[in-house]
Amino acid sequence: xxxxxxxxxxxFLTGLVFWYGIEKLFMKSIGIDTVGIGYLTIxxxxxxxxxxxxxxxxxxxxxxxxxxxxxxxxxxxxxxLLGVSNDIKVYATGYIFYGLYIVSTSGTYQAxxxxxxxxxxxxxxxxxxxxxxxxxxxVGAGIANIASGFLANSYSYRFNYxxxxxxxxxxxxxxxxxxxxxxxxxxxKKNFLTDITSTVKEIVKNxxxxxxxxxxxxxxxxxxxxxxxxxxxxxxxxxxAQLVGILWAAYAFAWxxxxxIAHRLRGKLSLLVVFATLPYxxxxxxxxxxxxxxxxxxAIASAALVNQIDTRVQEATPSRLRATITSVLSxxxxxxxxxxxxxxxxxxxxxxxxxxxxVVAIVAALILLVWIILGNKEVQKSTNL
Numbered sequence: 438x439x440x441x442x443x444x445x446x447x448x449f450l451t452g453l454v455f456w457y458g459i460e461k462l463f464m465k466s467i468g469i470d471t472v473g474i475g476y477l478t479i480x481x482x483x484x485x486x487x488x489x490x491x492x493x494x495x496x497x498x499x500x501x502x503x504x505x506x507x508x509x510x511x512x513x514x515x516x517x518l519l520g521v522s523n524d525i526k527v528y529a530t531g532y533i534f535y536g537l538y539i540v541s542t543s544g545t546y547q548a549x550x551x552x553x554x555x556x557x558x559x560x561x562x563x564x565x566x567x568x569x570x571x572x573x574x575x576v577g578a579g580i581a582n583i584a585s586g587f588l589a590n591s592y593s594y595r596f597n598y599x600x601x602x603x604x605x606x607x608x609x610x611x612x613x614x615x616x617x618x619x620x621x622x623x624x625x626k627k628n629f630l631t632d633i634t635s636t637v638k639e640i641v642k643n644x645x646x647x648x649x650x651x652x653x654x655x656x657x658x659x660x661x662x663x664x665x666x667x668x669x670x671x672x673x674x675x676x677x678a679q680l681v682g683i684l685w686a687a688y689a690f691a692w693x694x695x696x697x698i699a700h701r702l703r704g705k706l707s708l709l710v711v712f713a714t715l716p717y718x719x720x721x722x723x724x725x726x727x728x729x730x731x732x733x734x735x736a737i738a739s740a741a742l743v744n745q746i747d748t749r750v751q752e753a754t755p756s757r758l759r760a761t762i763t764s765v766l767s768x769x770x771x772x773x774x775x776x777x778x779x780x781x782x783x784x785x786x787x788x789x790x791x792x793x794x795x796v797v798a799i800v801a802a803l804i805l806l807v808w809i810i811l812g813n814k815e816v817q818k819s820t821n822l
Contacts, residue, residue, distance in 0.1 A: 475782025695740025
């Protein structure tokens, strides 16, 4: 099996998490409300805020392959701890390992994918290949989400957490067979602070990347609503675990489709920003189940937009900083997650999910405004499009 095919399969196995589709239902069953969900999201945000950049540097200087092993192992431990939880304290312990999983994969899959393609003389195909890889991750998540509601109904919510450990073990065995790309090794000469300084300079000197980083940061607010409170929003219109699992799978498949078509929209950044924001204006006005359709449309555009931002990052940075610079951009989002989780969590507890969607629509309007004022002009000047 070729390196790229192994990375495809590893992405699929990484997404094969059977508790994503019923997590919020399980949390409610053990007494964790929307504010508790917000606190747990903040916990991960703080953890990743501290360790995201160091993990990227470690991946660049040590081994991207073994960072992925750490990620798969952390996800497995996390799943077991969450599965035995009976209150928010134990659940929070499991979330620490989930945070370790996040920082270990942040930028690492992208970096090893780009360098593997570079060694094969195919780096220009990165947007398409990485879009496929991430789509396979989401297909895995979608399949697991569909199964999650039925597994929970036939066995229990906890069963979904425990069975996830099996896919993690298979993934660890697969990752050990990967080859560490040699492309970035000769560039390991500078120290940690020099790498961080170089990374910030790389972002600042490219005005388009700087604007995209701002867009990415603001978009994190929207993603907190979708990723951490999306199931609560869906529960406003459906009630069974099976339906929530199917809808969560549809969300994963929509995101996967966005990743698959992203490379065909390379010159359409403005269009992607519009379709990643406008659906929220409709969601904020329509308090009926058809609003879930626009929830999925937004996911498609958002996935394609993230893919194109990531592609420009990979193309604009040297290999020795590739994982580090992605981690720096992720850090911007981590900062946003903290107030976003508090605001959305309290809004949903004191009001409802529809009002929460209206709050998110205000942020979506800000994203669109920033792009109209700053981004559109920069795209026209960019020679990359």
